[in-house]
Amino acid sequence: MIAVSERIAIPEHELIERAIRSSGPGGQNVNKVSTAIELRFFIWGSSALPDEVKQRLAKKRDQRITEAGEIIIQAQRFRSQEQNREDARARLAALVRTALEPPKPRVATKPTRSSQRKRLETKRLHGTLKQDRSKRHLSDE
Known part of the structure; x- marks a missing residue:
């Protein structure tokens, strides 16, 4: 039996060594x-893990977790x-x-006034640059 936390322990029969x-x-x-030891644990077949922990584990981007939901260590x-x-x-x-705690929800933030001003200024400069190119191109003909 592998003790993960005080409430959750993975029984031996769910492990393949x-x-x-x-x-x-x-x-x-x-x-x-x-x-060397190859340890396999099938997430969806486990009775020890709550469903939300199974889902968080399966969603993790970890090379040790297969698409079928098997952890290979x-x-x-x-x-x-x-x-x-x-x-x-x-x-x-x-x-x-790592999957026991739910992820902290992302708090949407507004862009600062300074960043908005910089974005608009860059946009305006880019527009004038393009305009200047087209004027030179028309006058050359």
């Missing part, structure tokens, strides 16, 4: 032992399988924790 061969340094150990930071397993679970819990 697979030991895979790790890449990178490690000598012969890398070629012989599958120390690969942990290969350590040389031992057990440490990588703990790392993958901690990273899953951290990812789910």
Whole structure:
């Protein structure tokens, strides 16, 4: 069981763990032992998460979340399988924790007087520049 918060915990049966061969340094150990862990968690199939948390998680723009709503975490930071397993679970819990709080609503603001003035001045200058171009073009003919 992965404790995400005091109210939410992900049960073991909702996780799919697979030991895979790790890449990178490690000598012969890398070629012989599958120390990396691939952790899969299906968002929509979880009974532990409330619906609004599931929706926020699925909407997140994170490369670890597939379009089908599956979170795939690969942990290969350590040389031992057990440490990588703990790392993958901690990273899953951290990812789910980010979706627990609803996002702060955006407050629409008005442009400042200064920015409005600058925009209109730039617009006027651009218009006169274009006008000047057309006058020169007509007089050349």
